[in-house]
Amino acid sequence: MFTGQEARALIGATAYDHRGQEIGEVTRVYFRQASGEPEWLAVKTTGLVGQRETFAPLARAQVRGPHEVQFDITTDVIKRAPEVPPDGRVSPSAEAEIFQHYGMAEGDRRGPTGVPGTSTQLPGGADDAMTRSEERMHAGAVTRRSGRVRARKYADTEDVQQSVPVTREEVRVDREPVTGASRDAAVSGPDSSGAEHEFTLYEERPVVVKETVPVERVRLSKQRVTGEETVTGKLRKERIEIEDDQDTRR
Numbered sequence: 001m002f003t004g005q006e007a008r009a010l011i012g013a014t015a016y017d018h019r020g021q022e023i024g025e026v027t028r029v030y031f032r033q034a035s036g037e038p039e040w041l042a043v044k045t046t047g048l049v050g051q052r053e054t055f056a057p058l059a060r061a062q063v064r065g066p067h068e069v070q071f072d073i074t075t076d077v078i079k080r081a082p083e084v085p086p087d088g089r090v091s092p093s094a095e096a097e098i099f100q101h102y103g104m105a106e107g108d109r110r111g112p113t114g115v116p117g118t119s120t121q122l123p124g125g126a127d128d129a130m131t132r133s134e135e136r137m138h139a140g141a142v143t144r145r146s147g148r149v150r151a152r153k154y155a156d157t158e159d160v161q162q163s164v165p166v167t168r169e170e171v172r173v174d175r176e177p178v179t180g181a182s183r184d185a186a187v188s189g190p191d192s193s194g195a196e197h198e199f200t201l202y203e204e205r206p207v208v209v210k211e212t213v214p215v216e217r218v219r220l221s222k223q224r225v226t227g228e229e230t231v232t233g234k235l236r237k238e239r240i241e242i243e244d245d246q247d248t249r250r
Contacts, residue, residue, distance in 0.1 A: 002038050002058055002061075003038075004029075004031065004036065004037070004038055006038075007029045007038035007041075007058060008029055008038075010026045010029065010041060010061075010063075010069050011026055011027065011028065011029060012025065012026065012027075012067065012136065012138045013025070013026045013067045013068055013069045014026075014067065014068050014069070015041075015043045015056070015068075015069055015070075015071065015078075016064060016068065016069070016070040016071070017070070017071060017073060017074055017075040017078070018070075018071065018072045018073060018074060019074075020070065021075060023043060023045055023071070023075050023078055023079075024043050024044045024045035024046060025043065025044050025138070026041050026042070026043055026044075026069060027042045027043070027044045027053060027084075028041070028042035028053075028084065028088065029041060029042075029058075030042065030055070030090065038058050039057070039058055039059075040055045040056065040057060040058060040098070041055070041056050041057075041058050041061065041069075042054070042055060042056075042084045043055075043056050043078060045075075045078065045079050047079060052079065052083055053083060053084040054078060054079060054080075054081040054082065054083055054084065055081050055082055055084065055098045055101075056071055056073065056078050056081065057071075057073075057102055057104065060072050060073055060102075073102075077101075077102075080101075081098065081101050081102070082094060082097050082098050082101060087131050088131055088133070089131075132238045132239070132240050133238050134235065134236070134237035134238060135235040135236050135237065136235070137233050137235055139231050149220060151218060151220050164206040166203070166204040166205065166206055167203070167204045168201070168202070168203030168204065169201040169202050169203060170201065171199060171201065
């Protein structure tokens with residue numbers, strides 16, 4: 001149950017349906033004349049045919065968050081509800097149509113009184129007063145998905161050159177003249193006529209051995225970056241001109 005002050009605080013709040021989907025914006029509060037208790041909210045919705053301002057029962061609403069209200073009704077039911085008259089006043093027949101749309105007991109048939117953003121209750125019935133209204137702009141922010149980020153590994157191949165020192169064996173021929181003491185050794189040694197001497201030569205060849213080693217860890221995380229953006233909108237403001245029979249305007 002909302003008090004009058006709590007109901008007025010809902011003006012300008014964002015309205016959501018039973019599934020949490022945004023419907024529109026609360027624009028007015030309507031009070032029951034007999035008791036002065038708040039009974040209806042006017043919700044401005046946007047559809048294929050433009051904007052409509054329709055009635056929604058306050059009894060089926062609850063505060064969802066700061067400046068947010070949620071109804072236990074579908075968006076379609078609220079959008080198809082009777083539309084708020086341009087002058088904001090509701091006749092008894094129109095009130096009966098609202099009750100019938102929501103399947104509620106009609107109660108007081110003298111009609112609710114519309115309070116478009118004010119705390120003053122207007123008298124019921126027809127009079128000579130004309131209501132002047134103007135639009136107010138309430139800027140806020142909604143969260144929506146802007147994109148997805150995915151990390152994926154790829155293997156790239158590149159050519160790498162590296163110098164490797166290698167060793168090989170070669171045959172070297174040393175020649176020395178036989179003279180003096182070496183002559184006696186050469187004469188007393190075995191006869192090498194027709195003998196063969198064979199050597200096995202070795203050399204090193206470069207080889208490539210690859211190993212996989214971890215070099216870096218990559219982790220994805222989200223962070224909030226807050227900035228400011230300027231929004232603009234056109235607001236409609238009504239004005240009243242008074243003409244008398246002397247064709248003067250005031």
